Amino acid sequence: MSVLVTGAAGFIGFHASQALLEAGEDVIGLDNLNDYYDPALKHARLDCLRASSGFRFVEADLADHAAIEALAADRPSRILHLGAQAGVRYSIENPHAYAQSNLVGHLNILELARSLGDGLDHLVYASSSSVYGEAAKVPFSEVDANDTPESLYAATKRSNEFMSASYARLYGIPATGLRFFTVYGPWGRPDMAYWLFADAMLEGRPIKVFNNGDMERDFTYISDIVEPMGRVLADNPQRGRHEVYNIGGASPVRLMDMIAQLEEALGVTAEKQMLPMQAGDVTRTYADVRKLQAAYGYQPSVQLDEGLNAFAEWFRGWRAR
Numbered sequence: 640m641s642v643l644v645t646g647a648a649g650f651i652g653f654h655a656s657q658a659l660l661e662a663g664e665d666v667i668g669l670d671n672l673n674d675y676y677d678p679a680l681k682h683a684r685l686d687c688l689r690a691s692s693g694f695r696f697v698e699a700d701l702a703d704h705a706a707i708e709a710l711a712a713d714r715p716s717r718i719l720h721l722g723a724q725a726g727v728r729y730s731i732e733n734p735h736a737y738a739q740s741n742l743v744g745h746l747n748i749l750e751l752a753r754s755l756g757d758g759l760d761h762l763v764y765a766s767s768s769s770v771y772g773e774a775a776k777v778p779f780s781e782v783d784a785n786d787t788p789e790s791l792y793a794a795t796k797r798s799n800e801f802m803s804a805s806y807a808r809l810y811g812i813p814a815t816g817l818r819f820f821t822v823y824g825p826w827g828r829p830d831m832a833y834w835l836f837a838d839a840m841l842e843g844r845p846i847k848v849f850n851n852g853d854m855e856r857d858f859t860y861i862s863d864i865v866e867p868m869g870r871v872l873a874d875n876p877q878r879g880r881h882e883v884y885n886i887g888g889a890s891p892v893r894l895m896d897m898i899a900q901l902e903e904a905l906g907v908t909a910e911k912q913m914l915p916m917q918a919g920d921v922t923r924t925y926a927d928v929r930k931l932q933a934a935y936g937y938q939p940s941v942q943l944d945e946g947l948n949a950f951a952e953w954f955r956g957w958r959a960r
């Protein structure tokens with residue numbers, strides 16, 4: 640029995656694979672190692688995973704139907720589908736990458752799940768807080784209408800939820816979508832604000848503060864994602880059940896406060912370049928996590944200062960390698 644983790648060389652996929660391996664699972668990790676950000680980071684994550692005998696890596700593109708179909712031969716009993724073209728702003732620059740990885744890729748994973756039939760106990764996939772768009776009401780709840788995505792990225796993530804709902808219904812696939820809220824931590828993502836800020840601060844470059852800093856994010860430390868996600872994945876929902884849950888820190892922080900905490904963690908004062916809002920972005924995110932709490936006892940526990948300290952310590956080591 641094995642778990643297929645897509646996007647295993649990515650930030651969340653790496654941590655999730657590590658946790659599964661530590662729990663004694665066999666993991667088939669899939670990734671295409673694309674260069675959206677420095678592939679050296681993806682290779683370094685993979686090197687860590689390869690130290691476990693239970694890990695096997697498959698280099699393939701999610702959009703390659705034949706390659707994904709071939710994974711049925713391994714008969715994974717669970718699929719954790721985290722591979723995707725992430726990032727809101729890049730979806731304006733390179734929309735086709737999102738259509739291929741997130742739409743065609745998601746369909747190929749659903750087709751794989753369909754072909755595994757009763758042998759598949761659970762498909763868990765990554766959605767995003769971005770599906771809420773510029774929502775008027777906070778905190779964001781799963782029951783709120785969310786049909787006004789601000790970016791193509793958000794539209795692909797919302798589409799993944801619809802595609803999964805239809806496949807669950809048609810083919811009895813037990814499926815769960817998790818709407819992640821700004822996940823951060825060691826081995827993180829170089830395109831995200833906390834990383835870009837830290838990098839600029841350590842190099843003495845100004846940081847770009849969009850919307851003049853008037854933004855709020857519900858930051859979620861990586862362990863507050865990985866541990867509960869493991870519990871969700873281990874669950875055996877009824878065949879055909881499809882659910883979507885918010886998974887977030889449930890404690891939004893103002894961007895300027897986050898910058899102050901990062902300055903503290905790095906011991907550097909940032910030079911701030913105040914800029915207008917960027918296309919595709921939203922001013923705030925805030926997760927209502929009561930649904931996940933009720934179903935899986937979710938309780939995020941890592942405060943932003945603690946999480947940024949852990950990131951800063953890892954980041955200094957990464958830069959010095």
Ligand SMILES: NC(=O)c1ccc[n+]([C@@H]2O[C@H](COP(=O)([O-])OP(=O)(O)OC[C@H]3O[C@@H](n4cnc5c(N)ncnc54)[C@H](O)[C@@H]3O)[C@@H](O)[C@H]2O)c1
Pocket residue numbers: 645646647648649650651652669670671672673681699700701702720721722723724725726739740744765766767768818819820821822823828
């Ligand atoms: N990190 C966050 O704050 C956040 C927030 C909301 C949603 N998400 C979602 O969570 C998932 C994981 O995100 P992450 O932060 O680890 O991003 P990431 O970019 O670090 O990881 C994604 C991985 O998927 C791989 N990938 C992309 N396209 C592929 C393709 N066509 N074929 C095979 N592999 C492909 C990439 O190479 C990468 O290693 C994604 O679905 C993302 O959209 C993340």
